[in-house]
Amino acid sequence: MPAGLLTINIDQRGPAMVVTPIGDIGYTEAKPFQEALRSANEKKTPLLVVDLSKVEYINTPGLATLVEALQRTKSRGAKLALAGLSPKVKSIIDLTRLNTVFSIVPDVEAGLQL
Amino acid sequence: MNASPIVKLQMQSDPMLLSGAREMVSWIARRSGFSDMDCSQIALALDEALCNVFRHGYDRQTDRPIWVSIWSEAGTAGNAESPPRIRIEIEDEARQVDPEKIKSRDLDDVRPGGLGVHIIKQVMDEATYAQRPGQGMKLTMFKQGAGPKSALPGASCRCENDEPCCNDAASEKTKSSKEVA
Numbered sequence: 183m184p185a186g187l188l189t190i191n192i193d194q195r196g197p198a199m200v201v202t203p204i205g206d207i208g209y210t211e212a213k214p215f216q217e218a219l220r221s222a223n224e225k226k227t228p229l230l231v232v233d234l235s236k237v238e239y240i241n242t243p244g245l246a247t248l249v250e251a252l253q254r255t256k257s258r259g260a261k262l263a264l265a266g267l268s269p270k271v272k273s274i275i276d277l278t279r280l281n282t283v284f285s286i287v288p289d290v291e292a293g294l295q296l
Numbered sequence: 297m298n299a300s301p302i303v304k305l306q307m308q309s310d311p312m313l314l315s316g317a318r319e320m321v322s323w324i325a326r327r328s329g330f331s332d333m334d335c336s337q338i339a340l341a342l343d344e345a346l347c348n349v350f351r352h353g354y355d356r357q358t359d360r361p362i363w364v365s366i367w368s369e370a371g372t373a374g375n376a377e378s379p380p381r382i383r384i385e386i387e388d389e390a391r392q393v394d395p396e397k398i399k400s401r402d403l404d405d406v407r408p409g410g411l412g413v414h415i416i417k418q419v420m421d422e423a424t425y426a427q428r429p430g431q432g433m434k435l436t437m438f439k440q441g442a443g444p445k446s447a448l449p450g451a452s453c454r455c456e457n458d459e460p461c462c463n464d465a466a467s468e469k470t471k472s473s474k475e476v477a
Contacts, residue, residue, distance in 0.1 A: 209314050209350070270336045
């Protein structure tokens with residue numbers, strides 16, 4: 183799913199949906215990212231893994247989209263994990279203390295073990 | 297810093313221009329000798345500030361003016377007394393608000409949105425909002441890097457795989473000192 187400078191892949195891997203954005207997630211990319219996460223959530227799998235290993239930049243509209251996805255996932259009793267954070271993305275998540283609310287795992291494989 | 301900015305850019309309040317603005321300020325910061333992580337955070341601060349103007353100041357109108365001015369000073373190689381510095385001013389003609397009321401929200405209240413001001417104040421050393429005379433708002437942000445290793449004028453601080461490099465370690469030290477203070 184290309185969305186401007188962002189490409190988003192959505193795959194089902196066993197009992198999990200894996201959403202993989204590739205590129206920067208800024209103001210204009212947050213909307214298609216939100217749509218992809220909503221679409222993945224609608225599959226109602228017990229686990230949603232967001233693979234951020236190919237994202238070097240995310241701003242607050244992107245973070246808001248992740249928080250919304252977490253709330254939707256939790257509301258249906260499922261889990262959400264963020265995988266493969268680059269140091270820059272991790273620093274932004276840490277700055278906003280969202281590291282305390284998300285399950286953060288080194289990579290997708292670890293996320294699939296949740 | 298010099299009286300005149302090295303860049304004074306007038307742009308429209310169009311979010312499509314954000315990535316270009318980020319690239320520009322990141323490039324200027326890199327040339328000044330800021331670490332790779334600092335460059336990324338300075339770009340983030342500019343991005344968040346512009347997003348706030350688009351969304352809250354101009355209610356998502358895409359044809360209103362924004363002015364971005366940047367002053368920077370390159371650090372001197374091997375001289376911790378001469379760190380890189382950058383000042384960014386963002387001005388607009390949006391509706392005026394009381395600067396005292398521009399605050400970050402409670403981070404314990406986990407919900408989408410409202411984190412831009414918090415990020416700006418965290419990653420920059422100073423961030424001050426003011427009303428412009430007549431109309432609009434002005435945000436002034438300032439950041440100083442740590443003593444550079446490779447901040448020759450025009451030099452680029454390239455860090456591979458985001459390993460600590462250039463002045464990252466010293467930058468952490470500076471932040472720790474600030475937090476203690």
